[in-house]
Amino acid sequence: MIRSSKTWQVAAMAAAAGLVLSACGTTDTDGGGDASGEDCNFKIGVMGALSGANASIVLPSVDGAELALKQWENDECEVTMEKFDTEGDPAKATPVATQIAGDETFIGVMGGAFSGETRATKSIYADAGVTMVSQSATATDLTQEDQVDVFHRLVPYDDYQGAAIANYLTDELGASKVFVVDNSEAYGEPLADRVEETLGNAMTQRDKTEVGQTDFAPTISKMESAQPDAVFYGGYIAEAAPLLKQMRDAGIDAPFVGGDGLYGADFGNAVGPAGEGAVVMCPCAPIAEDSTFAADFEEEFGAAPGAYAAEGYDAMSVFLAALDDGARTREEMEEFVDGYTGEGLSKEIAFDENGDVPKENVSYWAYKNEGGTLVPEVEVKP
Amino acid sequence: MDFDALFSGLDRHTLDGITRGSIYALVALGYTMVYGVMKLINFAHSEVFMVGTWTVLGVYTVLGVSAGAGLAAVIGATLLALIAAMLASAGTALAVERIAYRPLRKKGAPPLIFLITGIGCSMVLVETFGQVLRFFFGPPFGRVTVNIPSVLQTRDLFTIPGVDLTITNTRVIIIVGAIVMMLALDTFVNKSRLGRGVRAVAQDPDTASLMGVNQNRVIMLVFVLGGAMAGVAALLYTIQYDITKFDIGFIIGLKAFTAAVLGGIGNLRGALVGGLLLGIAEVYASTIWSSEWANVTAFVVLVVVLMFRPTGLLGESLGKARA
Numbered sequence: 104m105i106r107s108s109k110t111w112q113v114a115a116m117a118a119a120a121g122l123v124l125s126a127c128g129t130t131d132t133d134g135g136g137d138a139s140g141e142d143c144n145f146k147i148g149v150m151g152a153l154s155g156a157n158a159s160i161v162l163p164s165v166d167g168a169e170l171a172l173k174q175w176e177n178d179e180c181e182v183t184m185e186k187f188d189t190e191g192d193p194a195k196a197t198p199v200a201t202q203i204a205g206d207e208t209f210i211g212v213m214g215g216a217f218s219g220e221t222r223a224t225k226s227i228y229a230d231a232g233v234t235m236v237s238q239s240a241t242a243t244d245l246t247q248e249d250q251v252d253v254f255h256r257l258v259p260y261d262d263y264q265g266a267a268i269a270n271y272l273t274d275e276l277g278a279s280k281v282f283v284v285d286n287s288e289a290y291g292e293p294l295a296d297r298v299e300e301t302l303g304n305a306m307t308q309r310d311k312t313e314v315g316q317t318d319f320a321p322t323i324s325k326m327e328s329a330q331p332d333a334v335f336y337g338g339y340i341a342e343a344a345p346l347l348k349q350m351r352d353a354g355i356d357a358p359f360v361g362g363d364g365l366y367g368a369d370f371g372n373a374v375g376p377a378g379e380g381a382v383v384m385c386p387c388a389p390i391a392e393d394s395t396f397a398a399d400f401e402e403e404f405g406a407a408p409g410a411y412a413a414e415g416y417d418a419m420s421v422f423l424a425a426l427d428d429g430a431r432t433r434e435e436m437e438e439f440v441d442g443y444t445g446e447g448l449s450k451e452i453a454f455d456e457n458g459d460v461p462k463e464n465v466s467y468w469a470y471k472n473e474g475g476t477l478v479p480e481v482e483v484k485p
Numbered sequence: 486m487d488f489d490a491l492f493s494g495l496d497r498h499t500l501d502g503i504t505r506g507s508i509y510a511l512v513a514l515g516y517t518m519v520y521g522v523m524k525l526i527n528f529a530h531s532e533v534f535m536v537g538t539w540t541v542l543g544v545y546t547v548l549g550v551s552a553g554a555g556l557a558a559v560i561g562a563t564l565l566a567l568i569a570a571m572l573a574s575a576g577t578a579l580a581v582e583r584i585a586y587r588p589l590r591k592k593g594a595p596p597l598i599f600l601i602t603g604i605g606c607s608m609v610l611v612e613t614f615g616q617v618l619r620f621f622f623g624p625p626f627g628r629v630t631v632n633i634p635s636v637l638q639t640r641d642l643f644t645i646p647g648v649d650l651t652i653t654n655t656r657v658i659i660i661v662g663a664i665v666m667m668l669a670l671d672t673f674v675n676k677s678r679l680g681r682g683v684r685a686v687a688q689d690p691d692t693a694s695l696m697g698v699n700q701n702r703v704i705m706l707v708f709v710l711g712g713a714m715a716g717v718a719a720l721l722y723t724i725q726y727d728i729t730k731f732d733i734g735f736i737i738g739l740k741a742f743t744a745a746v747l748g749g750i751g752n753l754r755g756a757l758v759g760g761l762l763l764g765i766a767e768v769y770a771s772t773i774w775s776s777e778w779a780n781v782t783a784f785v786v787l788v789v790v791l792m793f794r795p796t797g798l799l800g801e802s803l804g805k806a807r808a
Contacts, residue, residue, distance in 0.1 A: 369629045
């Protein structure tokens with residue numbers, strides 16, 4: 104997910120907190136760990152930011168999972184979903200992971216929703232053999248470096264995103280002079296690097312800005328002399344809003360494209376009228392308004408399915424399919440998920456040896472900001 | 486490195502720098518005045534500015550004006566927002582003084598304690614907008630960036646012939662507004678009776694009290710004036726950037742404090758010189774390299790200036806000299 108920028112410091116603190124808290128976690132498990140292999144009473148944990156500033160990109164996926172569970176038909180099994188609020192904070196996710204890992208009735212966990220909390224907890228789950236299926240953690244290293252067997256995810260990782268964005272810029276927009284701007288931090292800079300790599304000669308100039316910057320006059324004057332036919336910004340909403348406004352004020356009308364760091368209901372509110380027509384790329388699948396999923400979701404939760412709702416539904420469906428298949432232990436669950444293939448709502452689901460959905464199954468969507476809402480425009484392959 | 490880009494558009498970049506620096510300078514006045522009188526860095530001043538930006542948003546929301554309103558509505562709404570932001574910021578500054586500083590002053594607390602209570606106040610204000618107000622009123626309060634309607638839209642006013650530099654209405658308002666406010670403040674402190682009190686307390690608080698200057702009143706006045714200037718800065722900032730956020734004060738506060746030190750903290754004209762110089766240095770550096778070098782360059786300038794003039798460009802002199 105977009106909060107892949109958590110510093111190592113935070114990770115270290117989380118690890119330390121985990122060491123301290125693991126003691127409390129293991130003591131209270133003795134009472135609840137008596138699930139036998141045969142009867143099918145299980146819990147599936149859900150871990151993510153259910154409150155706080157980033158909750159709006161997590162809650163729809165949790166609702167999606169809840170819907171999948173509700174629609175599940177199985178006479179044999181009694182499955183409940185238990186939600187744990189981490190606020191997306193690795194330090195808060197660690198005790199949650201310890202608790203889930205220590206309680207044998209948890210047969211799987213959906214999450215983490217963000218990369219930072221996933222990074223901090225995956226070894227805890229790995230040690231206990233709890234299968235993880237993440238609906239939205241996209242940091243490349245989660246599967247490409249120190250990977251653990253139990254971790255799977257339904258979204259493509261960040262490396263693909265740069266290529267998808269560059270393809271959108273050249274193929275969809277037909278741009279040949281793209282101005283690339285990044286925010287000089289751990290999310291935006293590597294993303295812009297990938298975009299630059301794929302664009303090659305189609306990039307006219309690159310400029311670096313800072314997190315927290317509001318005055319982009321120097322960047323604007325560089326744009327004025329470069330005369331780009333598209334602008335890509337790798338960064339977050341807080342800086343994209345003033346950048347876009349100053350661009351439009353200066354009369355630069357080139358299409359503005361951003362990565363999933365800009366995705367979310369807050370984008371339209373922050374950019375205002377200057378952001379009309381701005382494009383946000385996201386690995387999250389749009390949901391057709393007339394689909395049964397959208398209708399069921401709306402009926403259940405009173406709102407249209409939001410970010411990663413389909414991925415949440417898919418993650419839960421994978422776990423439930425395992426139980427249908429007769430998986431009754433964590434080992435059997437892990438084995439089933441590793442070999443799972445099936446048609447999901449968001450994409451054709453399968454996991455490679457790293458736990459990623461194969462590249463040919465993933466795609467990105469370009470969402471266009473129309474009157475403050477992000478409307479799906481076109482699907483792009485990385 | 487791209488010096489060509491700098492020199493080919495030097496006039497434009499200088500103008501960009503002055504625009505950026507004008508806002509720094511206005512916020513810097515709050516730091517510099519409080520320091521001049523109390524020898525204290527008011528760390529809550531950045532949040533005084535932040536409250537101002539939210540007030541502008543509040544006024545626009547209540548009035549229901551948005552982009553594209555008629556000229557009369559635009560002028561009326563902007564002036565109303567200006568007054569409201571000045572009042573709100575001045576009120577916040579005054580409240581900070583009352584709650585965080587005055588009780589300590591009465592007890593004669595050591596200077597370090599003031600810094601801590603100042604930082605505490607700053608955090609309380611940030612969380613008030615990030616958390617508390619959201620709890621009671623919901624959005625737009627919270628931790629996300631909020632758009633402020635561009636009531637005053639950017640228009641090209643005229644082009645300077647010869648150099649081909651287009652001047653927009655917002656630039657004129659920001660630069661002229663900032664300089665007029667600073668001149669007014671400077672005149673007030675140097676010429677008026679109340680201003681004489683301010684200078685007296687800055688020079689020697691004890692003697693000033695013996696001469697019948699009410700020290701508490703002077704300190705309140707200083708906070709109110711500094712806060713009002715931050716309110717003006719807040720309006721100009723929203724005109725230029727169209728956004729606010731619960732932690733928007735942090736960076737601008739840091740820059741303004743730097744500007745104050747650069748010009749000579751405690752010196753009003755120093756704040757102007759420091760702010761403009763800092764803004765220009767940042768824009769030049771961003772043009773030659775990129776924006777990530779802006780701070781590096783700005784602080785190199787600061788260090789070099791302080792090496793040769795340890796009290797800043799114009800020296801620390803709210804009280805001294807210039808009667």
